Amino acid sequence: MITAELLTELKAIVPVERIKEGEQNHPLGNTSSVNVYPQSEEEIAAVLKYANEKGKSVFVEGNGTKRGYGGLTESADILLSLTNYKGIVEHVVGDMTLTVKAGTTFKELQDYLAKYKQKISLDPFMPESATIGGVIASNESGPKRLGYGSSRDTVIGLRIVYPDGKIIRSGGRVVKNVAGYDMNKLFIGSMGTLGIISEVTLKLRPLPKYESLLLLLFPQGNIEKIRAFSTNLLDSMMEPVTLELLSPTLSEKLTGQSLFTLAIGLQDVETSVGYQENFIKSILPEQVEIKIHDPKETQTFWNQFYSISLNSLEDGSGVSTASLKIGVVNLDVTHLLKEIHLLRESHNLVVEAHGGLGHGLCQVTLMGAKEDIVSAIQHCRETATRLGGYAVVNHLPFALRQNVDVWGEKPSYFFLIEGIKNKVDPNRVLNPKRFIGGI
Structure with a gap:
């Protein structure tokens, strides 16, 4: 009170x-x-x-x-x-840069930029509610990270309010910031523990002339076939912005079919997209169904995908929700998602997962009883570690956070992070x- x-x-x-x-x-x-x-x-x-x-x-x-x-x-x-605390501070259309207050929602920014045929090359979940400051502070990215990169690739300048009230500026408002240390990277992903991001300057990209989505549905969950196909595509001259593997449960929710599904996003001029679609069809494995979405259908799919809530609260039935971010070597996503899918039976959970075969980052959502959630998180972390990766719990009810180390083991460079925190705050x-x- x-x-x-x-x-x-x-x-x-x-x-x-x-x-x-x-x-x-x-x-x-x-x-x-x-x-x-x-x-x-x-x-x-x-x-x-x-x-x-x-x-x-x-x-x-x-x-x-x-x-x-x-x-x-x-x-x-x-x-x-x-x-x-929201609003656009400066938009230099010719330089393709945007400076904005941190409380502005991501969708507001994209709607504004669409009038100028420009966009921010990030794709966070819940864009209607997520603020640009929150996206940057948590270093959030989605399936289009393969083509877009992360916040660290998009941010060129920040204004930061330190815990003692001092205001500093890192980077600048032009793309070519080459002098000194790149201080932006210190604050991106620091979860607001070093300072409050008050203002963000981002480099923009043009809206694509044409966009399509290819959904490849693999029968019997043939993981090796998915891995071989993805290797061929990544080794080619094609440039998908998305190469995202969906678990059967998530695929059923989005496509109506409970199969391991590969979502391939393409953006370019229409002739280039068409050429890439034909190439993908030419290397398609046998018995793999392909569905090609036009721009309107593609937008509908992604709108549904990004609206999947990762912040569900506990309800009176005792059901809890957890969300994990797991990073592994990119093609190991296939093995990781296959093993995580088995948690449905072994832990009596609803499991929805997807991961990028180009960048190796996965998102896993677990829904079920508290004790099953805790056990499944441990299993996910052990699986990721065995594959040489890591697992971070990026959403969990407070009561369960007392029993689960959401960040996992401290990294070898933790003393640097701790030293910066001690100095700044x-x-x-x-x-x-x-x-x-x-x-």
């Missing part, structure tokens, strides 16, 4: 109508005594400066789509929401215990 003293002190920084009592007992944790909604960078800095001086802890979020990502502290003193003000090793 918000205290009179805290309310009085915050009212000196932010108007009272933008201060609300925090939500308590949320299943995902990461709540607060009071929520604050700044509308300027100066207000963000002032709130952090106050918290640093008074020894208050601060959680930061956009629209809350990643509330279940990490966090061993159930509640902070202040939740700083960037919901009201010695008072552990910002997003405490939200990142690797409980930082």
